[in-house]
Amino acid sequence: MTISVILPARNEAGGLDRTLPVLRACMPGAEIIVVDDGSTDATAAIASGHGAIVLSSPYSMGNGAAIKRGARAAKGDILVFMDADGQHDPACIAALLAKLDNGYDMVVGARDWSGQAGVHRGAANAFYNWLASRMTGFDVKDLTSGFRVVRADKFREFIHLLPNGFSYPTTSTMAFFRSAYSVAYMPIPVAKRLGKSHIRPLKDGIRFLLIIFKIATLYAPLKLFVPVSGVFFLTGLCWYGYTFVTRHQFTNMSMLLFSASVIVFLIGLVSEQITSLIYRQ
Template sequence: MTYERVSVIIPAKNEALGLQSLLPALRAQLPNAQILVVDDGSTDDTARIARAEGADVIRHPYSKGNGAAIKTGARSAKGTLLVLMDADGQHQPSEIPKLLEQLHAGYDLVVGARGKDAQASWGRWLANAVYNRFASLFVGQPVADLTSGFRAVRAELFREFLHMLPNGFSYPTTSTMAFFRAGYSVGFVPVDVAARKAGGKSHIRVLRDGARFLLIIFRVGTLYSPLKLFLPISALFFAGGVGYYLYTFSTVGRFTNGTGLLLITSVLVFLIGLVSEQITNLLYATRRSQDGSGRSE
């Protein structure tokens, strides 16, 4: 198959061992692609090994985070299509054609979706299942793998959202939901994920980064469709106010301050969601008018 110019962006922090096996396999799979390794402040031989294997290397003077490395690579990549993958050997180069084929079929972002067996632990699988469910509710489409860092995307479109992406590990969450909100086509392709190379160390902490992932979902949810977030909260306060009023009326025979507080809070939350919805619509309408894409939401 003939592809457009492809740039493979690999964020790497102390992944010398993984790159030794990944880069030759990647070059064999995509001999004409630009391979760009972003060394995020490594203290080992990551940069030297990447250069020895013929990759372009950009080095951060200190560790800025996985998302920051992706943004650095996206700004410097020469290809019209970007493939984003990890350096630890879990993402297999042989799976890349499956992602690129979907881009050529008309998708704008294609995510390599991991199965249950590919998760590092049962707890990680459960957490990702929760994230996927939340994201699906927000975007109104099934989201198979919100947090996968193995993906292919059109470079021009991906760069539109660089200012929204966090510097940490939650950039996949933000970019996926932003693509949905902008009306771009997002696809999910099942992929096999290999075990992490011996010596490679995950930089994700389940509790800390799990909480961040959840916060990112809500943050991007307010950008995607604020009323889907604020309306249920408003309804909850309203139901609580009505229920509390019925209780207090039956016991003390009057309308209490607590009832009023719950009902007023319900109205305020609804109005905040309504204003947020209008701001979001204006934000994306302005962006579309600037880039001339004219795509619908």
């Protein structure tokens, strides 16, 4: 089985200078692809100098876009995705590949609390893991980890679903669970990144909040819409009971809540059918 290692990079000259020599030593026969996402520093030159294949874009398209470009260009049967900022240890790849050989389709490197970039990021990731575990019925240990190995043919089935932003790990993981492809997690150490993070707290915080809803609608929409529909229905029923006892009336508010309950449930049914069509293959 041939292996391709894909590193999305945007202004990661320092991280690549540290990571690529170690990566080459650990994976001497692997194809190494650095996707230069519109960098303004020496990212492309350093990657090329270390013998990596460089795919450059004239402007930044996003982390997910870099992953998609790298996956399309890779020739390996196995794809290894890792960050270019020096956080991920190339020495861990061998253990991830060994786990993949046990019959899994994707193996994800799972960070512990010490590997999270701050308390707020750690708390948010813990919530994503909990929600994804509830939705899928599997113990999701790190939904947003960018360090993973995966079978190339299966990963490419879902390239059209991946966003251009930072949530490609979430989307790909949920897509694998939804399609009954096996996923495993392995604990990994995480070093302090070199350079400045490209995540913007306010804008990306709102975007990560939307990921919560995307997780639910991507995997099993009815698991999200049915509880919401139930809340509207029970609220309408309680309000009707109150107005009936106090005023002997069926109010417009009760009708509105009952109608909202039905509408939300029907939207859930339509979303479930759309999701089934997306994963039909």
